[in-house]
Amino acid sequence: MSREDIGALGTERVRPELADLDQWSTRALVDLVTAEDAGVVAAVRAEAGRIAAVADLAVERLERGGRMIYGGAGTAGRLAVLDATELAPTYGVGPDQVVALLAGGRAAMTAAVEGAEDDTEAAVADLAALGPGPGDLVVAVTASGRTPYARALLVAARAAGAATAAVANNPDSPVAALADVAITLDTGPEIVAGSTRMKAGTSQKMLLTALSTAVMVRLGKVHGNLMVDVAATNVKLRIRAEAIVADATGAGPREVRTALDDAGGHAKTAIVALLAGVDARAATALLSGAGGRVSAAVAAAAGGRS
Template sequence: MTDTRRTEQVHPDFPDLDCLPPSELVRVLAADQQQALDAVQQAAPALSAAVEAALPCLEAGGRLIYAGAGTSGRLGVLDATELTPTFSWPPERAVPLIAGGEKAIRQAVEGAEDDFGAGKRDVLGAGIGPRDVLIGVAASGSTPYVLGALEAGQQAGAVTIAIANNPDAPLLGAARFAVLLDTGPEIISGSTRLKAGTAQKIALNTFSSALMVRLGKVYGNLMVDVRATNHKLQGRAVRLVRHATGAEEPEAKAALEAASGSVKTAIVMLKLGLSAAEAEARLRAADGHARAALGE
């Protein structure tokens, strides 16, 4: 029986891929990734609609829950994990679920992706509810684990989003919002860790970053909720405060120290001449949005 999924088809252009010299091999592998960006740009309206629907859920205290298997599951784990250091998003509000559990992050767990019931159980076990946002990701668009996860999300009344790389995939019909990333056949046939995975990474980055911007985690284009947990990030925090306020380095450092390292608080302090407590109060009244707290 012929597999009609585009991600499973043999790429027609490179039958002698294994004969190419390294310079040409690298060139064609890199060039093929352009289709990942093209696919995400085509999906921009669908991603925008998903952001609009997800935003009020997160404003009401809901969570982002990711479900995937293999490469797609690992990309969900990555996106969820990076929200905390980048935007100080509470880790308990970004829940990655991967077929086969944590072991599958580093090694394949045979058969885990084929378990529809496990996907459903994992989502129910996460306590999903109507304020949550569930993102199911699968290149094939037919992974049973992810289909089970989305069914549980739908039944719980959550906002459900499906991301898949094949037109007419079952996954796209199993969620409230369908995001098709039509990347076509892989240059190494069937290896969806290539441009299908790249497109998923771009789409997840775009989706979660857009949400964080709209939630006030960014002022202008500055990541003002960065968590300065090492020397590099501490230096970045000082530079962000200086850029936003025009303050000299000693003044920026003093404001950050008074603000317990909060870039956003330090900016409000310096721009409005407030104490740390006063700046924090203004930010709370503005739901954490620096521009609103500054009256801009």
């Protein structure tokens, strides 16, 4: 990609009205950044339909045992890793279901890895290591829409028969042509020219949050608005799990603690056990037969007793 090509991108443009930015007061700088970020919401909401379409693709594949695979370089890749990582404690989702590929590998999470975003061979190898296929969805995230690593991921994903989605912050991006669903978060030029960790990064975080939350809710990882697939693996999560089970069942503290202990700290199993009046083993079986959905599991228990 030439210097001229990069300079023509909306995310790279220089804003003449900010030519004296280095002379602004601290308060003026903070006001400017927060005011600009407020406009990011509209850019993300404008793509709500396409975000939902990607979520539906993910749900279809995850329900059949497939995976959602994020990929990107720099800020975009780090945000993808963050979102994938946080799904484990929140929704009980492991790397066998949602995984993120970052150009440059783990080292790139905390330090710049020179040339990583241009390494197309690494992108192909990183994806190949996961053995992608038609049951998977690959989501490439890139501010410019031209990042070689992201483009190579999509090409390799399509060759493997996987579904594909692209996220970019510039209209008519090259990655859009490589994806089944293309999302454009048109956030425009940054306050600091080319610093796409700013508005572009904020929009990518918002999109990933909306996408993964929609997917998790659709998969039955939420009952009502409670994150019932949380596992009580530390003190904070144990307290949270107890509150979730109590809210979902109306049971008292002693009943809740006993049910959680029997369920190995898994809130969803404890909820079904209490609501259906069964032990943890039976609750687990009910959930398995109901696709992990609490309401369906409880209904099945009630139907079995009628």
